[in-house]
Amino acid sequence: MSVSVEGQIDITGPVGKLLHRRPLKNSTVMQSFGIDPVSGDIFVLQIMQGGIQLSGESTAPDWAQRTAHGDLCVTRLSESGTITGHMYLRGFGHGVNLGVENRAGAVWLWTETASLPNSKNEGYGSAVTNFEFRSGTVLDYGSSLHTPPYTPDPAARFITPTLDRSANELVLRFYLNGGTHWERYDLAKAATGVWEPIQRLTPALPAAVFQGYASHSGVLYTLQGEAFSATNPLPGNTYITAIEWATGAILDRQLMTAGPGLEYREPEGMTVSVRNGVPHLHFGFACEDPGPRTCTLMSLFAAPETDGVKVLTDWTPISLAAGVTTDQNAPKGRLISIAGTTTLQLSGGVKGTFDADTVIGTLPDALTPSTTARANVPRNNNDGYCVARVEAGTDRELRLFGGRTTNAITWVQLDSFSAVWR
Numbered sequence: 001m002s003v004s005v006e007g008q009i010d011i012t013g014p015v016g017k018l019l020h021r022r023p024l025k026n027s028t029v030m031q032s033f034g035i036d037p038v039s040g041d042i043f044v045l046q047i048m049q050g051g052i053q054l055s056g057e058s059t060a061p062d063w064a065q066r067t068a069h070g071d072l073c074v075t076r077l078s079e080s081g082t083i084t085g086h087m088y089l090r091g092f093g094h095g096v097n098l099g100v101e102n103r104a105g106a107v108w109l110w111t112e113t114a115s116l117p118n119s120k121n122e123g124y125g126s127a128v129t130n131f132e133f134r135s136g137t138v139l140d141y142g143s144s145l146h147t148p149p150y151t152p153d154p155a156a157r158f159i160t161p162t163l164d165r166s167a168n169e170l171v172l173r174f175y176l177n178g179g180t181h182w183e184r185y186d187l188a189k190a191a192t193g194v195w196e197p198i199q200r201l202t203p204a205l206p207a208a209v210f211q212g213y214a215s216h217s218g219v220l221y222t223l224q225g226e227a228f229s230a231t232n233p234l235p236g237n238t239y240i241t242a243i244e245w246a247t248g249a250i251l252d253r254q255l256m257t258a259g260p261g262l263e264y265r266e267p268e269g270m271t272v273s274v275r276n277g278v279p280h281l282h283f284g285f286a287c288e289d290p291g292p293r294t295c296t297l298m299s300l301f302a303a304p305e306t307d308g309v310k311v312l313t314d315w316t317p318i319s320l321a322a323g324v325t326t327d328q329n330a331p332k333g334r335l336i337s338i339a340g341t342t343t344l345q346l347s348g349g350v351k352g353t354f355d356a357d358t359v360i361g362t363l364p365d366a367l368t369p370s371t372t373a374r375a376n377v378p379r380n381n382n383d384g385y386c387v388a389r390v391e392a393g394t395d396r397e398l399r400l401f402g403g404r405t406t407n408a409i410t411w412v413q414l415d416s417f418s419a420v421w422r
Contacts, residue, residue, distance in 0.1 A: 027293060040275075041084070073089075108133070129147050180205070215245070228265045239255055262296060314334055342421045377390050380410045
């Protein structure tokens with residue numbers, strides 16, 4: 001454990017999961033995400049895919065044109081990963097970071113806007129704004145539906161926002177005069193158009209591809225790295241850095257090896273949410289190659305260990321497949337960390353007539369591994385066979401192996417299932 005500031009989230013700690021390989025409204029790479037602090041809904045920003053013709057358009061621009069213009073798609077997902085809404089933003093930027101605010105039940109999004117092309121003809125924001133999320137809406141830069149754009153300096157570029165709920169602050173990141181800066185503002189004042197900088201921070205962050213940031217309880221967190229490739233093989237080069245707001249000092253910097261089985265695995269986006277009173281630092285990976293890309297969100301937990309054990313995901317029901325029924329206790333699963341090793345544990349039992357290898361249930365995203373987790377479990381004793389194998393797959397399916405027409409499995413107990421989870 002490496003924590004030197006009160007409220008700092010330990011980035012050396014075990015990693016859990018929020019979403020697993022979920023599709024978005026568009027097929028492009030996720031750029032950033034944020035979480036509604038009330039409903040838990042997840043909002044994801046991505047550059048619009050090519051070939052979509054929106055209202056008022058005479059053609060269906062390709063991806064390069066959408067990128068140059070700074071056209072974005074916002075996807076809203078439930079906590080279980082189901083798409084529940086979307087918006088299109090034209091002329092806003094690259095979607096590098098996102099803030100989600102809940103105002104009396106209405107969700108407002110903070111994003112970059114006033115897109116300007118960089119040297120690669122990729123649009124990035126030169127200001128920030130906020131607007132109410134209205135599913136199905138196409139929102140253009142300059143519309144009255146978003147607040148007047150703000151920039152900390154007319155020459156500032158690559159301006160992006162995040163929210164620090166621990167301090168009720170808005171944090172902006174921008175490039176100005178040859179350096180990258182972060183600046184803090186009172187959130188309530190900024191929402192009314194009153195912009196009074198509290199602090200500007202210019203930390204000496206190690207050089208790497210920047211992919212997102214978050215702020216919580218006096219600490220700024222940054223995400224850097226690239227997708228898996230021939231020149232960036234496992235374990236990759238994804239790093240999270242913790243920086244103290246008070247001094248600008250780097251408190252910790254860690255290589256993130258979570259999700260080793262994910263395909264493509266490009267780090268994209270960060271945010272902090274507080275769940276059951278516990279802060280969680282979430283960071284994302286865009287997955288699948290060549291696509292359509294999907295969204296995977298990982299989580300670092302501020303909860304303390306108890307007797308060397310940290311609960312990452314408490315007991316969660318597992319949905320049973322057709323023809324499978326509960327045997328005494330309904331199947332559940334949880335993730336715990338024991339001495340720094342993340343472990344998937346199952347409980348309960350199932351019964352049926354299993355005369356072939358079969359799927360017995362579906363795992364929730366939070367329990368789904370990026371590499372298969374397997375363990376032997378007790379089964380009905382028939383002709384000397386009393387053990388079967390159960391596997392938790394990367395496709396969310398829980399499988400039972402060993403049943404045959406000549407020796408059917410009629411029940412399985414899962415309480416002995418305990419396997420390393422990655």
